[in-house]
Amino acid sequence: MAVLKVTFTKTKRGKLAQALWLLNWVSVVTGILLISLGLFLKVEIQNRRELMSERKVHAVPSALMAVGLAACCINFLGGKMCVEGADAAAFLRWKLLMLPYIVGTFCFTFCLLAGAVLCHAMRGEMEEALSQGLRDAMRYYKDTDAPGRCFLKRSIDILQMQFQCCGNTGFQDWFQVQWISNRYLDMSRAEVTDRLRSNVEGKYLMDGVPFSCCNLNSPRPCIQHQVTNNSAHFHYNHHTDELNLWRRGCRQALLDYYTQIMSSIGSIVLLIWLFELSVLTGVRYLQTSMENVLRQGDLESESDGWLLENSFVETARDKFNIIKNLGKCYQGDEDDDPNINVPTSAQGRPENVSSKRMNLPD
Structure with a gap:
Protein backbone atom coordinates (compact mmCIF):
# COMPACT_ATOMS: atom_id res chain seq x y z
CA MET A 1 0.00 0.00 0.00
CA ALA A 2 1.27 3.45 -0.92
CA VAL A 3 2.53 5.72 1.83
CA LEU A 4 0.68 9.08 2.25
CA LYS A 5 -1.24 8.82 -1.03
CA VAL A 6 -2.88 12.04 -2.28
CA THR A 7 -5.16 12.49 -5.32
CA PHE A 8 -4.37 15.41 -7.65
CA THR A 9 -6.45 16.98 -10.38
CA LYS A 10 -4.84 18.74 -13.34
CA THR A 11 -5.40 22.11 -11.67
CA LYS A 12 -3.86 20.94 -8.41
CA ARG A 13 -0.83 19.54 -10.24
CA GLY A 14 -0.32 22.91 -11.94
CA LYS A 15 -0.59 24.81 -8.64
CA LEU A 16 1.80 22.35 -6.99
CA ALA A 17 4.35 22.88 -9.75
CA GLN A 18 4.10 26.66 -9.44
CA ALA A 19 4.42 26.52 -5.65
CA LEU A 20 7.46 24.25 -5.90
CA TRP A 21 9.06 26.60 -8.43
CA LEU A 22 8.69 29.47 -5.96
CA LEU A 23 9.91 27.39 -2.99
CA ASN A 24 12.97 26.26 -4.92
CA TRP A 25 13.95 29.85 -5.62
CA VAL A 26 13.45 30.66 -1.95
CA SER A 27 15.75 27.72 -1.23
CA VAL A 28 18.37 29.29 -3.50
CA VAL A 29 18.22 32.35 -1.25
CA THR A 30 18.62 30.12 1.82
CA GLY A 31 21.69 28.61 0.16
CA ILE A 32 23.15 32.10 -0.20
CA LEU A 33 22.29 32.65 3.47
CA LEU A 34 24.22 29.51 4.40
CA ILE A 35 27.24 30.71 2.45
CA SER A 36 27.03 34.08 4.23
CA LEU A 37 26.80 32.41 7.64
CA GLY A 38 29.81 30.25 6.82
CA LEU A 39 31.80 33.31 5.74
CA PHE A 40 30.80 35.19 8.90
CA LEU A 41 31.86 32.29 11.14
CA LYS A 42 35.11 31.86 9.20
CA VAL A 43 35.96 35.55 9.64
CA GLU A 44 35.16 35.40 13.37
CA ILE A 45 37.42 32.37 13.81
CA GLN A 46 40.17 33.83 11.63
CA ASN A 47 40.19 37.03 13.69
CA ARG A 48 41.33 34.99 16.71
CA ARG A 49 43.01 32.05 15.00
CA GLU A 50 46.23 32.68 16.95
CA LEU A 51 44.28 32.05 20.16
CA MET A 52 42.99 28.65 19.00
CA SER A 53 44.76 25.41 18.30
CA GLU A 54 44.30 23.64 14.98
CA ARG A 55 41.23 21.47 15.49
CA LYS A 56 38.12 20.36 13.62
CA VAL A 57 36.34 23.56 14.56
CA HIS A 58 38.06 25.30 11.64
CA ALA A 59 36.29 22.95 9.21
CA VAL A 60 32.77 24.01 10.28
CA PRO A 61 32.70 27.29 8.25
CA SER A 62 33.98 25.49 5.13
CA ALA A 63 31.31 22.82 5.53
CA LEU A 64 28.58 25.47 5.82
CA MET A 65 29.77 27.23 2.67
CA ALA A 66 29.95 23.93 0.76
CA VAL A 67 26.42 22.99 1.83
CA GLY A 68 25.17 26.46 0.88
CA LEU A 69 26.73 26.21 -2.58
CA ALA A 70 25.19 22.76 -3.05
CA ALA A 71 21.80 24.16 -1.99
CA CYS A 72 22.02 26.90 -4.65
CA CYS A 73 22.85 24.43 -7.42
CA ILE A 74 20.30 21.77 -6.41
CA ASN A 75 17.41 24.17 -5.93
CA PHE A 76 18.20 26.08 -9.13
CA LEU A 77 17.87 22.79 -11.01
CA GLY A 78 14.75 21.92 -9.00
CA GLY A 79 13.09 25.21 -9.90
CA LYS A 80 13.75 24.57 -13.59
CA MET A 81 12.28 21.07 -13.34
CA CYS A 82 9.19 22.06 -11.35
CA VAL A 83 8.17 24.98 -13.57
CA GLU A 84 7.89 22.53 -16.49
CA GLY A 85 6.87 19.51 -14.41
CA ALA A 86 3.10 20.00 -14.72
CA ASP A 87 3.23 19.80 -18.53
CA ALA A 88 3.30 16.23 -19.83
CA ALA A 89 5.51 16.94 -22.85
CA ALA A 90 8.02 18.87 -20.73
CA PHE A 91 7.87 16.26 -17.98
CA LEU A 92 9.10 13.59 -20.41
CA ARG A 93 12.31 15.57 -20.89
CA TRP A 94 12.95 15.64 -17.13
CA LYS A 95 11.57 12.21 -16.27
CA LEU A 96 14.90 10.35 -16.30
CA LEU A 97 16.59 13.09 -14.28
CA MET A 98 13.86 13.58 -11.68
CA LEU A 99 14.43 10.39 -9.67
CA PRO A 100 18.24 10.93 -9.37
CA TYR A 101 17.45 14.52 -8.43
CA ILE A 102 15.13 13.37 -5.63
CA VAL A 103 17.70 10.86 -4.34
CA GLY A 104 20.46 13.50 -4.44
CA THR A 105 18.26 16.05 -2.67
CA PHE A 106 17.37 13.46 -0.04
CA CYS A 107 21.09 12.92 0.66
CA PHE A 108 21.60 16.68 0.69
CA THR A 109 18.95 17.11 3.38
CA PHE A 110 20.88 14.68 5.56
CA CYS A 111 23.99 16.80 5.05
CA LEU A 112 22.00 19.81 6.22
CA LEU A 113 20.83 17.94 9.30
CA ALA A 114 24.40 16.83 10.01
CA GLY A 115 25.55 20.44 9.70
CA ALA A 116 22.93 21.61 12.19
CA VAL A 117 23.92 18.89 14.67
CA LEU A 118 27.61 19.70 14.14
CA CYS A 119 27.05 23.37 15.01
CA HIS A 120 25.35 22.40 18.28
CA ALA A 121 27.89 19.68 19.13
CA MET A 122 31.12 21.64 18.65
CA ARG A 123 31.22 23.14 22.15
CA GLY A 124 33.61 20.51 23.51
CA GLU A 125 35.93 20.79 20.50
CA MET A 126 35.83 24.57 20.72
CA SER A 218 36.31 49.71 39.70
CA PRO A 219 36.62 52.99 41.65
CA ARG A 220 39.98 51.95 43.06
CA PRO A 221 43.20 52.30 41.03
CA CYS A 222 44.12 48.98 39.47
CA ILE A 223 46.17 46.63 41.62
CA GLN A 224 47.94 44.53 39.01
CA HIS A 225 51.21 43.85 40.84
CA GLN A 226 51.59 41.96 44.13
CA VAL A 227 47.96 40.96 43.90
CA THR A 228 48.25 38.46 46.76
CA ASN A 229 50.40 40.68 49.02
CA ASN A 230 48.06 42.44 51.47
CA SER A 231 50.84 44.49 53.10
CA ALA A 232 51.88 46.05 49.76
CA HIS A 233 48.62 48.00 49.48
CA PHE A 234 46.68 50.19 51.89
CA HIS A 235 43.40 48.83 53.22
CA TYR A 236 43.60 45.72 51.10
CA ASN A 237 42.82 42.03 51.60
CA HIS A 238 42.77 39.90 48.49
CA HIS A 239 40.80 37.14 50.26
CA THR A 240 37.82 39.31 51.20
CA ASP A 241 37.98 42.42 49.04
CA GLU A 242 36.50 42.50 45.58
CA LEU A 243 39.54 42.67 43.32
CA ASN A 244 39.54 45.26 40.58
CA LEU A 245 40.51 42.60 38.04
CA ALA A 253 34.23 34.28 27.63
CA LEU A 254 35.22 33.19 24.12
CA LEU A 255 33.48 29.84 24.54
CA ASP A 256 30.20 31.56 25.42
CA TYR A 257 30.63 33.95 22.50
CA TYR A 258 31.31 31.27 19.88
CA THR A 259 28.75 28.87 21.34
CA GLN A 260 26.06 31.51 20.98
CA ILE A 261 27.05 32.13 17.36
CA MET A 262 27.20 28.44 16.45
CA SER A 263 23.94 27.64 18.25
CA SER A 264 22.19 30.42 16.33
CA ILE A 265 23.66 29.18 13.05
CA GLY A 266 22.69 25.60 13.94
CA SER A 267 19.09 26.66 14.59
CA ILE A 268 18.95 28.48 11.24
CA VAL A 269 20.38 25.43 9.44
CA LEU A 270 17.79 23.23 11.16
CA LEU A 271 14.97 25.47 9.91
CA ILE A 272 16.47 25.35 6.39
CA TRP A 273 16.57 21.54 6.66
CA LEU A 274 12.85 21.42 7.50
CA PHE A 275 12.14 23.76 4.59
CA GLU A 276 14.20 21.63 2.17
CA LEU A 277 12.41 18.52 3.41
CA SER A 278 9.03 20.06 2.59
CA VAL A 279 10.26 21.03 -0.89
CA LEU A 280 11.55 17.48 -1.46
CA THR A 281 8.17 16.07 -0.39
CA GLY A 282 6.36 18.28 -2.89
CA VAL A 283 8.71 17.29 -5.73
CA ARG A 284 8.11 13.63 -4.95
CA TYR A 285 4.34 14.11 -5.12
CA LEU A 286 4.67 15.95 -8.44
CA GLN A 287 6.86 13.19 -9.88
CA THR A 288 4.60 10.28 -8.89
CA SER A 289 1.37 12.05 -9.89
CA MET A 290 2.75 12.93 -13.35
CA GLU A 291 4.03 9.38 -13.87
CA ASN A 292 0.55 8.03 -13.10
CA VAL A 293 -0.98 10.50 -15.59
CA LEU A 294 1.33 9.20 -18.31
CA ARG A 295 0.41 5.61 -17.44
CA GLN A 296 -3.32 6.41 -17.73
CA GLY A 297 -2.85 8.25 -21.03
CA ASP A 298 -5.43 10.91 -20.15
CA LEU A 299 -3.73 14.23 -19.38
CA GLU A 300 -6.96 15.74 -17.98
CA SER A 301 -7.69 12.94 -15.49
CA GLU A 302 -7.00 12.76 -11.80
CA SER A 303 -3.91 10.92 -10.60
CA ASP A 304 -2.52 9.66 -7.33
CA GLY A 305 0.76 10.83 -5.86
CA TRP A 306 2.66 9.28 -2.96
CA LEU A 307 5.93 9.32 -1.11
CA LEU A 308 6.52 5.56 -1.40
CA GLU A 309 4.66 3.20 -3.68
CA ASN A 310 4.84 0.45 -1.06
CA SER A 311 5.25 0.45 2.71
CA PHE A 312 8.58 1.28 4.33
CA VAL A 313 9.31 -2.40 5.08
CA GLU A 314 8.47 -3.56 1.55
CA THR A 315 10.49 -0.76 -0.01
CA ALA A 316 13.51 -1.56 2.16
CA ARG A 317 13.19 -5.26 1.29
CA ASP A 318 12.98 -4.54 -2.44
CA LYS A 319 16.04 -2.28 -2.37
CA PHE A 320 17.97 -4.88 -0.41
CA ASN A 321 17.06 -7.58 -2.93
CA ILE A 322 18.17 -5.36 -5.80
CA ILE A 323 21.55 -4.79 -4.16
CA LYS A 324 21.90 -8.50 -3.41
CA ASN A 325 21.06 -9.46 -7.02
CA LEU A 326 23.59 -6.96 -8.31
CA GLY A 327 26.22 -8.59 -6.13
CA LYS A 328 25.32 -12.03 -7.47
CA CYS A 329 25.48 -10.79 -11.08
CA TYR A 330 28.90 -9.29 -10.46
CA GLN A 331 30.13 -12.54 -8.92
CA GLY A 332 28.70 -14.53 -11.85
CA ASP A 333 30.50 -12.30 -14.34
CA GLU A 334 33.78 -13.01 -12.61
CA ASP A 335 33.13 -16.76 -12.68
CA ASP A 336 32.34 -16.64 -16.42
CA ASP A 337 35.33 -14.49 -17.35
CA PRO A 338 36.73 -15.95 -20.60
CA ASN A 339 40.13 -14.39 -19.97
CA ILE A 340 40.83 -16.82 -17.16
CA ASN A 341 42.55 -19.81 -18.84
CA VAL A 342 42.87 -23.00 -16.86
CA PRO A 343 45.48 -25.43 -18.26
CA THR A 344 44.00 -28.82 -19.22
CA SER A 345 45.46 -32.24 -19.97
CA ALA A 346 45.13 -34.12 -23.24
CA GLN A 347 41.96 -35.78 -21.93
CA GLY A 348 40.33 -32.37 -21.42
CA ARG A 349 40.56 -32.43 -17.61
CA PRO A 350 42.14 -29.57 -15.61
CA GLU A 351 45.80 -30.13 -15.17
CA ASN A 352 47.40 -29.82 -11.73
CA VAL A 353 49.84 -27.01 -12.38
CA SER A 354 51.60 -27.37 -9.07
CA SER A 355 52.37 -31.03 -9.77
CA LYS A 356 53.97 -30.44 -13.19
CA ARG A 357 57.56 -31.39 -13.48
CA MET A 358 59.81 -28.40 -14.17
CA ASN A 359 62.57 -28.80 -16.74
CA LEU A 360 65.53 -26.71 -15.70
CA PRO A 361 68.30 -25.90 -18.18
CA ASP A 362 71.66 -27.66 -17.69
Missing part, protein backbone atom coordinates in the same frame (compact mmCIF):
# COMPACT_ATOMS: atom_id res chain seq x y z
CA GLU A 127 36.67 24.50 24.43
CA GLU A 128 39.73 22.31 23.83
CA ALA A 129 40.90 24.53 20.96
CA LEU A 130 40.55 27.69 23.07
CA SER A 131 42.16 26.17 26.15
CA GLN A 132 45.29 25.02 24.33
CA GLY A 133 45.47 28.10 22.11
CA LEU A 134 45.18 30.60 24.98
CA ARG A 135 47.72 28.66 27.04
CA ASP A 136 50.27 28.85 24.23
CA ALA A 137 49.50 32.51 23.50
CA MET A 138 50.06 33.49 27.14
CA ARG A 139 53.47 31.81 27.11
CA TYR A 140 54.48 33.93 24.10
CA TYR A 141 52.96 37.17 25.44
CA LYS A 142 56.42 38.54 26.28
CA ASP A 143 57.98 37.71 22.89
CA THR A 144 57.27 41.09 21.29
CA ASP A 145 60.47 40.90 19.24
CA ALA A 146 60.12 37.30 18.02
CA PRO A 147 58.99 36.95 14.37
CA GLY A 148 55.50 35.49 14.18
CA ARG A 149 54.76 36.23 17.85
CA CYS A 150 55.13 40.00 18.09
CA PHE A 151 51.37 40.48 17.62
CA LEU A 152 50.28 38.15 20.44
CA LYS A 153 50.65 40.78 23.20
CA ARG A 154 48.36 43.16 21.36
CA SER A 155 45.87 40.40 20.55
CA ILE A 156 45.63 39.23 24.15
CA ASP A 157 45.36 42.76 25.54
CA ILE A 158 42.54 43.61 23.12
CA LEU A 159 40.83 40.31 23.91
CA GLN A 160 40.95 40.87 27.69
CA MET A 161 39.64 44.42 27.42
CA GLN A 162 36.96 43.64 24.84
CA PHE A 163 35.58 40.51 26.52
CA GLN A 164 36.30 41.73 30.09
CA CYS A 165 38.26 38.62 30.98
CA CYS A 166 41.69 37.74 32.34
CA GLY A 167 43.93 34.74 31.75
CA ASN A 168 42.86 31.34 30.51
CA THR A 169 40.60 30.22 33.34
CA GLY A 170 41.24 33.21 35.63
CA PHE A 171 43.75 35.91 36.56
CA GLN A 172 45.82 33.37 38.56
CA ASP A 173 47.01 31.86 35.26
CA TRP A 174 49.32 34.85 34.78
CA PHE A 175 51.14 33.89 38.00
CA GLN A 176 52.39 30.70 36.29
CA VAL A 177 53.92 32.26 33.16
CA GLN A 178 56.59 34.89 32.61
CA TRP A 179 54.73 37.63 30.79
CA ILE A 180 57.43 40.32 31.17
CA SER A 181 60.34 40.12 28.71
CA ASN A 182 63.89 39.91 30.09
CA ARG A 183 64.78 43.08 28.19
CA TYR A 184 62.56 45.04 30.59
CA LEU A 185 64.00 43.50 33.76
CA ASP A 186 66.74 45.22 35.75
CA MET A 187 69.27 42.42 36.22
CA SER A 188 71.27 44.56 38.63
CA ARG A 189 68.55 44.26 41.24
CA ALA A 190 68.88 41.39 43.69
CA GLU A 191 65.12 40.83 43.75
CA VAL A 192 65.05 40.14 40.01
CA THR A 193 68.02 37.77 40.01
CA ASP A 194 66.66 35.92 43.04
CA ARG A 195 63.35 35.33 41.28
CA LEU A 196 65.12 34.04 38.18
CA ARG A 197 67.33 31.69 40.19
CA SER A 198 64.50 30.41 42.36
CA ASN A 199 62.67 29.02 39.34
CA VAL A 200 63.84 25.73 37.81
CA GLU A 201 63.30 26.98 34.27
CA GLY A 202 64.82 30.37 35.00
CA LYS A 203 61.55 32.27 34.58
CA TYR A 204 60.60 35.53 36.22
CA LEU A 205 57.30 34.64 37.91
CA MET A 206 55.31 36.99 40.10
CA ASP A 207 51.81 37.55 41.43
CA GLY A 208 50.96 40.19 38.81
CA VAL A 209 48.86 40.51 35.70
CA PRO A 210 48.95 42.69 32.54
CA PHE A 211 47.18 46.04 32.60
CA SER A 212 44.43 44.73 30.31
CA CYS A 213 43.08 42.62 33.18
CA CYS A 214 42.04 45.74 35.11
CA ASN A 215 38.34 46.30 35.66
CA LEU A 216 37.56 49.73 34.28
CA ASN A 217 34.41 49.96 36.41
CA TRP A 246 38.29 40.73 35.65
CA ARG A 247 37.32 37.48 37.36
CA ARG A 248 36.14 35.54 34.32
CA GLY A 249 38.68 33.61 32.27
CA CYS A 250 39.00 34.36 28.56
CA ARG A 251 38.40 30.73 27.64
CA GLN A 252 34.92 30.86 29.14
